[in-house]
Amino acid sequence: MALLEIKDLHASVADKPILKGINLTINPGEVHAIMGPNGSGKSTLSNVLAGNEAYEKTAGQVLFDGLDLDELAAHERACAGMFLAFQYPVEIPGISNMYFLKAAVNAVRKYRGQEQLDAMDFLDLVEDKKKVVKIRDDLLERAVNSGFSGGEKKRNEIFQMAMLEPKLGILDETDSGLDIDALRIVSDGVNALRGPDRGFLVITHYQRLLDYIVPDFVHVLVKGQIVKSGGKELALELENEGYASWVGEEGV
Amino acid sequence: MKIENEKSFDEIAEKEYKYGFVTDIESDSLPPGLNEEIVREISRRKNEPEWLTEWRVKAFHHWTTLEQPQWAKVEFPPIDYQAVSYYSAPKRKIDAPKSLDEVDPELLETYEKLGIPLREQEVLAGVVAVDAVFDSVSVATTFKGKLEEMGIIFCSFSEAVKDHPELVKKYLGSVVPYKDNYFATLNSAVFSDGSFCYVPPGVRCPMELSTYFRINAANTGQFERTLLIADEGAYVSYLEGCTAPQRDENQLHAAVVELIAHKDAKIKYSTVQNWYPGDKDGKGGIYNFVTKRGHCRGDNSKISWTQVETGSAITWKYPSCILKGDNSVGEFYSVAVTNNMQQADTGTKMIHIGKNTKSTIVSKGISAGRAQNSYRGLVRVQETAENARNFSQCDSMLIGDQCGAHTFPYIDINNPTAQVEHEATTTKIGEDQIFYCNQRGLDTEEAVNMIVNGFCKEVFRELPMEFAVEAQKLLGISLEGSVG
Numbered sequence: 001m002a003l004l005e006i007k008d009l010h011a012s013v014a015d016k017p018i019l020k021g022i023n024l025t026i027n028p029g030e031v032h033a034i035m036g037p038n039g040s041g042k043s044t045l046s047n048v049l050a051g052n053e054a055y056e057k058t059a060g061q062v063l064f065d066g067l068d069l070d071e072l073a074a075h076e077r078a079c080a081g082m083f084l085a086f087q088y089p090v091e092i093p094g095i096s097n098m099y100f101l102k103a104a105v106n107a108v109r110k111y112r113g114q115e116q117l118d119a120m121d122f123l124d125l126v127e128d129k130k131k132v133v134k135i136r137d138d139l140l141e142r143a144v145n146s147g148f149s150g151g152e153k154k155r156n157e158i159f160q161m162a163m164l165e166p167k168l169g170i171l172d173e174t175d176s177g178l179d180i181d182a183l184r185i186v187s188d189g190v191n192a193l194r195g196p197d198r199g200f201l202v203i204t205h206y207q208r209l210l211d212y213i214v215p216d217f218v219h220v221l222v223k224g225q226i227v228k229s230g231g232k233e234l235a236l237e238l239e240n241e242g243y244a245s246w247v248g249e250e251g252v
Numbered sequence: 253m254k255i256e257n258e259k260s261f262d263e264i265a266e267k268e269y270k271y272g273f274v275t276d277i278e279s280d281s282l283p284p285g286l287n288e289e290i291v292r293e294i295s296r297r298k299n300e301p302e303w304l305t306e307w308r309v310k311a312f313h314h315w316t317t318l319e320q321p322q323w324a325k326v327e328f329p330p331i332d333y334q335a336v337s338y339y340s341a342p343k344r345k346i347d348a349p350k351s352l353d354e355v356d357p358e359l360l361e362t363y364e365k366l367g368i369p370l371r372e373q374e375v376l377a378g379v380v381a382v383d384a385v386f387d388s389v390s391v392a393t394t395f396k397g398k399l400e401e402m403g404i405i406f407c408s409f410s411e412a413v414k415d416h417p418e419l420v421k422k423y424l425g426s427v428v429p430y431k432d433n434y435f436a437t438l439n440s441a442v443f444s445d446g447s448f449c450y451v452p453p454g455v456r457c458p459m460e461l462s463t464y465f466r467i468n469a470a471n472t473g474q475f476e477r478t479l480l481i482a483d484e485g486a487y488v489s490y491l492e493g494c495t496a497p498q499r500d501e502n503q504l505h506a507a508v509v510e511l512i513a514h515k516d517a518k519i520k521y522s523t524v525q526n527w528y529p530g531d532k533d534g535k536g537g538i539y540n541f542v543t544k545r546g547h548c549r550g551d552n553s554k555i556s557w558t559q560v561e562t563g564s565a566i567t568w569k570y571p572s573c574i575l576k577g578d579n580s581v582g583e584f585y586s587v588a589v590t591n592n593m594q595q596a597d598t599g600t601k602m603i604h605i606g607k608n609t610k611s612t613i614v615s616k617g618i619s620a621g622r623a624q625n626s627y628r629g630l631v632r633v634q635e636t637a638e639n640a641r642n643f644s645q646c647d648s649m650l651i652g653d654q655c656g657a658h659t660f661p662y663i664d665i666n667n668p669t670a671q672v673e674h675e676a677t678t679t680k681i682g683e684d685q686i687f688y689c690n691q692r693g694l695d696t697e698e699a700v701n702m703i704v705n706g707f708c709k710e711v712f713r714e715l716p717m718e719f720a721v722e723a724q725k726l727l728g729i730s731l732e733g734s735v736g
Contacts, residue, residue: 050687050691051690051691052687053683053687054683054687073690073695074687074690074691075689075690075691075693075694075695075696075699077691078690078691078692078693079693083691084691086688086691089688090682090684090685090687090688091685092685092688092689092702092703092706093706093707094705094706094707094708094709094710095702095703095705095706095709100692100702101692103694103698103702104689104692104693104694105693107692107693107694107695107698108693111693143706160692164692164693
């Protein structure tokens with residue numbers, strides 16, 4: 001069974017149509033990259049999938065692990081194993097990263113019918129996952145994303161992904177705002193999480209990220225539609241030629 | 253609270269109708285209305301000494317010359333003070349449920365969420381009387397004995413009047429005089445009962461007072477009076493109230509709390525207030541007009557107020573500190589939550605009189621539904637207060653777009669050496685924050701709870717551990733259904 005099956009997906013933001021018929025299938029173990037120019041609908045796609053209510057799905061169907069996403073609220077999608085690494089991770093003042101993560105891990109476990117982790121088990125898990133993304137202890141104690149640098153926020157997103165062990169990881173322009181060292185660390189984290197049962201949807205503007213996270217498939221998203229799909233070499237092609245041939249002069 | 257309680261209160265109201273009207277008014281109640289004779293009768297029934305009777309009567313006469321204050325940012329229909337019964341039996345056995353099985357399951361569910369132990373649930377729901385519980389587990393007697401050994405007096409106000417009249421006479425009205433304000437004056441005339449505590453010189457009270465006694469407060473009635481004295485070098489931490497929703501048919505509440513800290517003494521006073529806030533449309537609910545004031549009488553004394561206010565239809569409350577002793581310290585940490593049609597006008601007064609006095613104010617107001625939430629605070633530095641310092645921080649959080657948050661800081665400085673800082677922020681709970689939490693597996697209620705708790709953290713960490721945990725849960729319950 002496909003992990004994610006998007007059929008003719010249409011979506012709007014504030015009544016403005018953005019996605020105009022997306023079709024995409026991701027199988028377990030596959031890494032798909034979506035590339036596209038600004039305003040092509042990349043972030044809309046990730047937000048619609050994750051269930052952000054500011055984005056309205058107007059037509060089509062999305063099956064996640066066999067479940068119709070229309071039936072699932074945002075938190076249920078997360079519990080069912082969909083993880084969105086945010087382009088702009090949100091700050092939650094006064095709540096420590098650890099406290100937040102423990103609540104998240106236990107919410108997901110509860111949904112899956114697993115036992116709640118107590119403090120000791122949770123700390124063991126943290127120690128285990130800390131190795132995946134080199135994350136400093138003081139970041140774990142600080143309030144969620146408060147005062148984090150851009151790189152620290154993104155690293156924290158990948159750390160959360162490691163902790164929550166999703167079936168599908170959606171990376172929304174995770175490379176934006178990262179210097180080359182941070183990019184490498186974040187990519188190493190993602191690569192460590194790749195496995196035969198887990199799929200990834202990597203959304204990016206630049207080819208650079210795909211040097212580190214090598215995709216199985218690349219799709220080009222322009223004006224709310226996938227205009228071309230191919231293997232990893234398509235990313236290089238785009239790097240050389242740009243999006244101009246699809247968007248025309250006015251859109252670049 | 254919220255919708256969950258509507259039913260239970262409806263049910264109570266219904267029971268009143270079913271049994272209350274056919275049964276004679278209990279012999280222990282006085283008819284509605286207020287006059288000198290009623291005031292004297294209250295005092296007589298409580299077997300009070302003459303000086304206290306006369307004090308009440310003086311207060312009553314003064315009250316008749318006053319008008320109800322109108323300056324607070326709260327709106328409510330005029331109160332008919334002659335329609336209120338000023339003395340009623342504290343326990344009403346007739347309409348009380350016989351066991352928890354008869355109590356509204358939704359109310360029980362709330363208790364469950366708050367983690368209230370079964371025995372306390374029984375008391376709160378009115379199944380058993382407080383003394384019955386304490387008799388059976390004899391917690392009260394055990395701890396009372398221990399406190400007595402240390403010279404600590406902790407009892408009901410009525411008992412204190414009987415057993416320690418000299419202390420009551422010396423301190424009653426010394427912080428909140430009977431002429432203080434409309435509601436305090438009314439309380440002085442008709443106060444029902446309350447708590448009294450005296451900690452002798454040099455004694456550190458070994459436990460949070462009322463941790464084990466807190467449910468005592470459940471039946472003390474609508475005009476509560478509390479008097480708490482920490483003698484030289486003494487320390488006491490006092491917890492008032494209970495986090496569970498209480499059965500209460502009295503709409504008008506006007507309590508007075510007086511704290512006195514002598515030289516080197518410290519008092520920590522924590523409150524969680526969770527009375528019935530009325531239904532979603534603002535019907536019913538408690539009017540809570542409280543006067544709370546602490547007097548740092550001696551040098552190096554400290555009084556710290558921490559309050560979590562989530563209940564009542566109207567909250568009018570300004571726990572204050574008079575910093576008379578040199579180097580004395582006053583603190584005020586407050587979380588006030590209003591949802592639906594609730595209105596809160598709350599804050600503090602810090603009056604700096606002594607040298608090197610210091611005060612800290614941290615106020616967090618959360619407004620949801622169509623509620624109005626105001627912070628009103630006064631920082632006054634008298635001519636005598638050399639080197640006084642104050643820091644105030646007032647943060648407001650809005651949930652939804654139909655509620656209001658207001659800040660009314662008053663600053664009155666009469667000494668040029670004073671340092672006064674005031675910070676204020678207003679934030680709206682972010683859809684993006686909620687979505688972020690959702691995307692990590694937390695449902696919207698958990699998300700709001702978490703974000704609001706983070707917002708209130710500076711205040712919660714001032715609460716005694718056990719109280720803090722309950723307060724966090726309470727906040728979540730109070731805001732249920734406010735988003736989405």
